[in-house]
Amino acid sequence: MEPSLFSKPRDLFIDIVNPKDYVQIDSVSHMYQSLKTSVQKPLKMILLYGRPGTGKSMLLHKLHHDLSKHQKVCMIDIPIIDENDFLRVLAHKIYSYASRESLSLTNFLELSTAVNYPVTPIVLLDEAQLYSPSLMEKIRLISDARALKFVITLHKTDNEDIIAKEHFQTRIWESIELENASYEELKIYIQKKLLKANCFDVANMINDKNIKLITKLTRGNYRESNKLMFALFSLYTWYEEHYPSKIKYNALNTKWIEMAAIHTGLIRA
Amino acid sequence: MLDVSKLEKRWLKYKIKKILPYGLLLTAIVTLGILIPSYLFDNPVTVSPASQKKERMQAKPALAIATVNNEEAMILEPSMNFIESMTPASIPTAEATANPPVISNKSRLIPNVIPAISPIVQEPKIQPPVMPKVQPVVKGKSTSITRDDAAFDIHELEERFKNNSNPNLGLYIARYHYDHGNYTESYNYALKTNAISSTMEESWLIFAKSLVKLGKEDQAKKTLQLYISNSNSQSAKNYLDTLNKEPSR
Incomplete structure (x- = not known):
């Protein structure tokens, strides 16, 4: 079975405190x-x-x-x-x-x-x-x-x-x-985390609009951002498995970001 | 494990809930956008070409009415003044006030009319000095211009009198013809004026004088006697005495 493109990024955002995962901002x-x-x-x-x-x-x-x-x-x-x-x-x-x-x-x-x-x-x-x-x-x-x-x-x-x-x-x-991260800090945090784990394809998918939405939803909180990203890449893994044609590799899907936010409780729906 | 289908439903619900206020606002704006122009279409103030056309059509009569109103405002007052200044003793009839345009036009004749009144009031001498042909010497060109204007206007005035039967106008025409030696015409206009208004002393006098000039002195005397019995006019009495003393005056 071919390994999922999104399973590795998903695991990067598991909310555990590991000094090795420390991202320098x-x-x-x-x-x-x-x-x-x-x-x-x-x-x-x-x-x-x-x-x-x-x-x-x-x-x-x-x-x-x-x-x-x-x-x-x-x-x-x-x-x-x-x-x-x-x-x-x-x-x-x-x-x-x-x-x-x-x-x-x-x-x-x-x-x-x-x-x-x-x-x-x-x-x-x-x-x-x-x-x-x-x-x-x-x-x-x-x-x-x-x-x-x-x-x-x-x-x-x-x-x-x-x-x-x-x-x-x-x-x-x-x-x-x-304090909570600003938009720029969160962008660096997510990008660095992905690049550190050699997830270049996924890092390239994240554009400024995606980061703005993530910052808006999490208010720059690192823990909330980690949870959101984990849920988001879990969704991507699911879609990759069931409906791969729905995945667009040029940007993160706004709908799926919002769905992840609903799942993590950042959006009350 | 994610329940994606359930999550999608929740997302749809969230999206509807999020968009709903904007949708309602947009609907309200669109509704207002439709209602306000339709409301404006119902009222005279409108912007569309059709309503502009309608507006133009409405604007014309409105303008005309406004003009008439202005004319009335301008005409009524000076014409009344004119009547009062012309015949202080005489009471203007309903017909006179009911035809403002004629009165207004007469106001243009004030310079000609006013000088004519005073000599007629001094009836015993019967020397209307104003009328152009009676004056022997024309001292300046301006006088000749006035005379020409008067000659030119008399036909117009006669036409107007036919239309409006204004007794003041009738008296003026009668006086004009008498001064010009047109005694038949002066007789006729004085007669018509008396029929319209029986209280105008000067008209009765011109009527009687015209009869005398036409050789009907007896009829003139009867007319004067009849008038004196009704009005007790001193001018009429003086003229009757003159006729009795000096016939053919």
Whole structure:
């Protein structure tokens, strides 16, 4: 059976965070560089925030991927709600200290003093808005003791500006906000992603009008764009299999883009 | 797994829902586009060639009416003034007011008419000095021009009198003929004028004078007596006395 032209592009847009799939866009690249610079500074906490789907997790994973080659970096992408577990996991991942018993904050700080790293280890916390205030208080104490550096990501929502919360306001020493992509950025993102995977034919099918429609539907949100593109190339795969004559290779079909948007819930129909 | 057929139906539904407001708006615009011109066709204000033709046809009578109205506005007032200035004592008849064009034309004759009134009022002397042939010397060319105009106009005035029977016009013609020695004509026009309006003193006097000139002095006296009995006119009494004292005047 002949491989589908659209199955590969479809799989490119599966919504998983993989640093290898990181696409360099000017604005995001600038953010990433400033994040890397901030990490080198003697800062205790760095905040990375933005609306869901703006690429915070990807940036955090990319940072983890790049920094882990040179220094001790611990990535916690799934929040550990239990305070004892949190300290125990950190002790294990950073200091390779395995303990079945619960670890107190004092014990943890003693451990960090005992294991003296030349460069302060970095802890990357994704979805930090899920952590309890008391745990956030412990994180603050650990960073104040300069035992660890923390880079945390937060969701910025319309209803609640988490940065305004007191315990973040007093501790965050540097904050970086991520935003949705513009039309040009989304165009580069999609094109680069396809070209990186050698999907030249499909990349050539995407014109400015298609990108404008996609930007309009997803409002430049990377996660929504990934979902839309995945649904769109799923449709193309289906049509390629059942009605190949309906496929026009000079541009993406607007109707099918809208159908994909309906499928992903971007259009209510 | 995608259910493409269901997705296509949903897309169609979405598309209809999306286009519907624009469709309705377009329909409304088209409907208005049809209704407004048809409404304008029903009214006089229109743009199409057919209606322009109709408009042109309507415009002509309207223009004519407007002209008439203007003429009336222009004619009525000066003609009434003319009548009043001409015969202050006499009351204009319905016929006189009912024919404005004639009155208006008479207004052009004011320069000729007004000088003629004063000598006739001084009836005992009976010296109408104004009429061209009576004046012995023509001092300037302008006078001769006035005379020619009057001679030229009398036939026109006679025609008009036939048409409108205006007593003032009849009196003017009678006076003109009397001054020109056409006593038969002056008799006839004075008679017609008296038949139209029996209150015009000058007309009765011209009638009586014409009778005298035609050799019917007795009939002139009877006429004057009859008129005096009805009007108590002092001019008529004076002329009757003159006739009684000096016959053939």
